[in-house]
Amino acid sequence: MNEDHLSKQFSKPEDGEYVPITFIEFKRKTVGWSKELKRSVYIDNEEEKAKLKRVREVNLMIAINHLSGKTSSIELTDEEKTQFEEVYSSFLKKGGMLMYTRKKIGSKNVSFFELREAQKKVIDAPRKNLLSELL
Numbered sequence: 470m471n472e473d474h475l476s477k478q479f480s481k482p483e484d485g486e487y488v489p490i491t492f493i494e495f496k497r498k499t500v501g502w503s504k505e506l507k508r509s510v511y512i513d514n515e516e517e518k519a520k521l522k523r524v525r526e527v528n529l530m531i532a533i534n535h536l537s538g539k540t541s542s543i544e545l546t547d548e549e550k551t552q553f554e555e556v557y558s559s560f561l562k563k564g565g566m567l568m569y570t571r572k573k574i575g576s577k578n579v580s581f582f583e584l585r586e587a588q589k590k591v592i593d594a595p596r597k598n599l600l601s602e603l604l
Contacts, residue, residue, distance in 0.1 A: 487568040489535040556582040
């Protein structure tokens with residue numbers, strides 16, 4: 470399976486694909502659809518709103534995508550942000566790895582976060598022996 474789409478700035482994993490992340494911060498942004506650019510753009514002032522369609526407020530989560538090693542942006546609704554905050558508070562208490570995926574609910578894909586336990590690596594330390602014992 471080609472996983473290039475998971476390492477982009479706006480990663481959109483399919484249902485069942487997981488992206489390990491490290492949370493950095495949330496920003497509240499205004500976003501709208503530009504017909505000229507044929508993509509969503511972030512708005513900084515009121516004058517730009519008139520040129521755009523579907524203007525809305527979103528929670529922009531900035532996180533480190535561990536598959537690419539770069540920062541990624543994830544747009545979240547208020548419900549998705551609440552679900553993340555519950556998982557993040559559990560992460561702060563227990564530790565582990567934050568995982569980001571998207572799940573299909575009805576006809577929509579929603580962002581979903583999980584906490585996975587950190588895999589502990591046990592390394593056997595070599596015992597100290599006398600040279601005479603080895604011979």
